[in-house]
Amino acid sequence: MAGELAINLATTRGSWGFAEAADGCLQRGISAIAPWRDQVAAVGLAEAARIVRSEGLRVTGLCRGGMFPAETESGRQAAIDDNRRAIDEAAALGADCLVLVVGGLPGSSRDLSAARTMVENGIAAMLPHARSIGMPLAIEPLHPMYAADRACVNTLDQALDLCAYFGEGVGVAIDVYHVWWDPKLPTAIARAGRMNCILAHHICDWLVPTRDLLLDRGMMGDGVIDLAGIRQMIEAAGYTGPEEVEIFSRDNWWRQPGETVLATCIERHANLQSQGRT
Amino acid sequence: MAGELAINLATTRGSWGFAEAADGCLQRGISAIAPWRDQVAAVGLAEAARIVRSEGLRVTGLCRGGMFPAETESGRQAAIDDNRRAIDEAAALGADCLVLVVGGLPGSSRDLSAARTMVENGIAAMLPHARSIGMPLAIEPLHPMYAADRACVNTLDQALDLCAYFGEGVGVAIDVYHVWWDPKLPTAIARAGRMNCILAHHICDWLVPTRDLLLDRGMMGDGVIDLAGIRQMIEAAGYTGPEEVEIFSRDNWWRQPGETVLATCIERHANLQSQGRT
Numbered sequence: 001m002a003g004e005l006a007i008n009l010a011t012t013r014g015s016w017g018f019a020e021a022a023d024g025c026l027q028r029g030i031s032a033i034a035p036w037r038d039q040v041a042a043v044g045l046a047e048a049a050r051i052v053r054s055e056g057l058r059v060t061g062l063c064r065g066g067m068f069p070a071e072t073e074s075g076r077q078a079a080i081d082d083n084r085r086a087i088d089e090a091a092a093l094g095a096d097c098l099v100l101v102v103g104g105l106p107g108s109s110r111d112l113s114a115a116r117t118m119v120e121n122g123i124a125a126m127l128p129h130a131r132s133i134g135m136p137l138a139i140e141p142l143h144p145m146y147a148a149d150r151a152c153v154n155t156l157d158q159a160l161d162l163c164a165y166f167g168e169g170v171g172v173a174i175d176v177y178h179v180w181w182d183p184k185l186p187t188a189i190a191r192a193g194r195m196n197c198i199l200a201h202h203i204c205d206w207l208v209p210t211r212d213l214l215l216d217r218g219m220m221g222d223g224v225i226d227l228a229g230i231r232q233m234i235e236a237a238g239y240t241g242p243e244e245v246e247i248f249s250r251d252n253w254w255r256q257p258g259e260t261v262l263a264t265c266i267e268r269h270a271n272l273q274s275q276g277r278t
Numbered sequence: 279m280a281g282e283l284a285i286n287l288a289t290t291r292g293s294w295g296f297a298e299a300a301d302g303c304l305q306r307g308i309s310a311i312a313p314w315r316d317q318v319a320a321v322g323l324a325e326a327a328r329i330v331r332s333e334g335l336r337v338t339g340l341c342r343g344g345m346f347p348a349e350t351e352s353g354r355q356a357a358i359d360d361n362r363r364a365i366d367e368a369a370a371l372g373a374d375c376l377v378l379v380v381g382g383l384p385g386s387s388r389d390l391s392a393a394r395t396m397v398e399n400g401i402a403a404m405l406p407h408a409r410s411i412g413m414p415l416a417i418e419p420l421h422p423m424y425a426a427d428r429a430c431v432n433t434l435d436q437a438l439d440l441c442a443y444f445g446e447g448v449g450v451a452i453d454v455y456h457v458w459w460d461p462k463l464p465t466a467i468a469r470a471g472r473m474n475c476i477l478a479h480h481i482c483d484w485l486v487p488t489r490d491l492l493l494d495r496g497m498m499g500d501g502v503i504d505l506a507g508i509r510q511m512i513e514a515a516g517y518t519g520p521e522e523v524e525i526f527s528r529d530n531w532w533r534q535p536g537e538t539v540l541a542t543c544i545e546r547h548a549n550l551q552s553q554g555r556t
Contacts, residue, residue, distance in 0.1 A: 147459035181425035
């Protein structure tokens, strides 16, 4: 039990830009990728879109919009404007969704509740544009250790509450790294299935020990996450789309050649598939 | 709004053992402490208990029992036996409660659900002894970033589910560091109040950035946790007991003299009290 292998281009960031990564994936039979906006900007949006079309690539998501909270009204407006541009970029690439990492506490604030309201307001402000061009927004709940500085949406249920509030055009990206620990995960995934709002499934692994809060994610199989079990829940909830490998690994995978990283992703993903079949 | 200041002796671990820390606290008018078992063992349980009695110290908790999951039946039994000894040590010190850090995934397991069942079984096995001598067990939900290696009870609601299951003699220790991010925190604290099971309230702060998953906790005021707001919720839930400062800080507070650490705790705690009054 496993979906098509997709590569989030953060995974090969250490050695490859957009074009090299797209080539590298295609050479190994991988035709689904998820780029980051800076990688697209470096090659140029038009050129990135041309590569996607001419090679028949599937873009499983564009990373990322979000980062809504700001200390000032003008700061919040700037974030909304930037998110509208991100929607256009995702549309130009034909992406399945725009991934939202919603942002944490602005400035020196200690008010998580206010930050969460800013997130709601930000999504509300960008949603009409997203709907008008048919670009789904995928809220990605981030691990609670990022609540202060990256995302104050920290559980799948919290993200689903937002989906229920907004309705059409808003779903979730389920990244195992962020949600694997949650005692409510099985019921939350089932709920997401009933709401028909799973837009993406990201995989990697949780290393023990984890040496850096942000940049020490593991390759599938090197950590403790029950990847096959979570995939099973996600498929039972009706999502059979790609499994997108997203690994931030400053001291390991980002130091290795893109070829090695991709070959390892392919091997480990095949292992997961065989686990799922037993 | 703030409770009596108590010092968890992990906070002064860098420079002081049990006797020095007890002296240091008493000299500054602090008469509530929470020692760790290794600190008690180093001075000897009988001597520690003598100091507590002769100085009229309040022991707000003994740290710690728990660590139930193990790969083998004999390993799990050894943990239960050790927890029974911890209950006796807590009783000898006249502690308010024995704090339980329940343990994470055993060995190379990826089965969080099984680990959580081992925790339930472990508490069930030690509870008759705890009840027989009247020692409350305080389950401490730990931050989800410790799910693999320290505690697979990761939200206050999850801990309260265990309290509801076990009933008399089992409560919770609410450490802000572990729960501050939780969107369900207000409702969970209110639930804990209705269940009358808040046994301890630990404070420190979440630093941005956090440089180490375990040993980079901040002093109150140096981070982003809304300490006054959380205390208010806890008092509204009926708990007016001590605020126990528990800081693991390898590269900062553990390198400073115990006197400096205590003076800073006192000052920051006074700041919190004045915030609570405004």
